[in-house]
Amino acid sequence: MEQGYEVKGWGPSPLSTGQAGDPGTRALALLMHAAFFLLLGASLTRFLLRHPGETRTPWIIGLSVALAVLYVLGPVLGSRPTPRSLLWLGALVAVWMVLVVLAPSFAWCAVPLFYTGLRILPPRAALALVALLTLFVVAAQLRLADGFDPNLVLAPPAVAAVATAVFVHMQRQAATQAELIDDLLRTRRELAATERREGTLAERQRLSMEIHDTLAQGLSSQQMLLQAADRTWDADPATARRHVRTATGIAERNLAEARRFVHDLAPADLAEGGGLEAALHALATRETAQAEGRLTVRCHVEGTPHTALPDRVQSALLRIAQGALANVTEHAGATEAALTLTHLDDRTVLDIADNGHGFTPATGTGPPDGVRGHGLPAMRARLRQLGGTLTIESAPGEGTVVTAAVPLTDPAGHPGTPSGPHTPQDPA
DSSP states (O other), rough: OOOOOOOOTOOHHHHHHHHHHHHHHHHHHHHHHHHHHHHHHHHHHHHHHTTTTTTTHHHHHHHHHHHHHHHHHHHOSSSSSSHHHHHHHHHHHHHHHHHHHHHHGGGGGGGHHHHHHHHHHHHHHHHHHHHHHHHHHHHHHHHHSSOOOOOHHHHHHHHHHHHHHHHHHHHHHHHHHHHHHHHHHHHHHHHHHHHHHHHHHHHHHHHHHHHIIIIIHHHHHHHHHHHHHHHTTOOOHHHHHHHHHHHHHHHHHHHHHHHHHHHHSOOHHTTSHHHHHHHHHHHHHHHHHHHHSSEEEEEESSSSOSSSOOOOHHHHHHHHHHHHHIIIIIIOOSEEEEEEEOOOOSEEEEEEEEEEEOOOOOOOOOSSSSSTTTHHHHHHHEEEEEEEEEEEEOOOOOEEEEEEEEEEEETTBBBTSSSSSOOOOOOO
């Protein structure tokens, strides 16, 4: 919970913490601001009309302008009880009190000041300020009256009490609403996690059935056919060769099934078309949406590739971006991240940068002191297969930049053929 009032009582709410996202809070703040300047202008106009040419007039005008300027500075300083905001509130109240002493008609500007004090100060201090402002209003009204009037003594405290009660009630309602929203978001996250787990289990079950009904059965048949060919190789060579040819056909069908599995397991963003650039933009948009305001991911593309990137390079870079963003979400504590894909003449470079708390990178190939999990070794393994490199630049408190560079030519100069070993149809 942010610094301010406790939930049970005057709990932190959009009213006390100044959350601009609540339309009701914005409307109330605008109403109070408008009321303050309207009352200030009306009080100054009344004084100038009733007391023209007095020696105190320049002081009244100057203090009115100072009060207006101080009030405008309030939203800049925020609504939390920080030393700057408390100093600003003290100056605002002091200027208003001097104005009330010089011209009692400025007393009713206290109503918006009630709201300001209740919004910034802790409960007891806020009530003390409201009581002090109310006493000044009563004293000012009695000075303006010709004689003693009970209404002038009772009306200002009643107005102050009603204003305070309304504010506290709205604050408690806002706190309750915030708790309900938090509960709803937490329930949605738990439901999404449960659905993901169920989806993962269902996909594993589907794949196990697919593999059992295709690859496993085919391999079992191949084994039996080759064993039979081995037993009859000398006695009946024709039958043995027939068994081998049948096993070869089964192997071809199994290879086709394996390639279908590889295609189905390739990154879905690439399968939708548009290439690596579109897939990275889609990844950034999806990660930003899933973070629900906690992380903003942007994607930039610099340069234009001379030739289309091989599928295995696109797949590997997309998987690396996914893994790096997963690390950012789970460990970095970042609010912003950026994916930058740069196409150079001889290589393609992907940078994943975040403004998180950073860490001290390890010198080996393992995870850096457990901070970023086991994703970095997997990234290095993917890049080794493509002849690329992975570079990590980070320091505690300075964020992290993960750079994956993939060459576009092998040492012999053949374009699009990485120098490291790879397997055809490898999904990276």
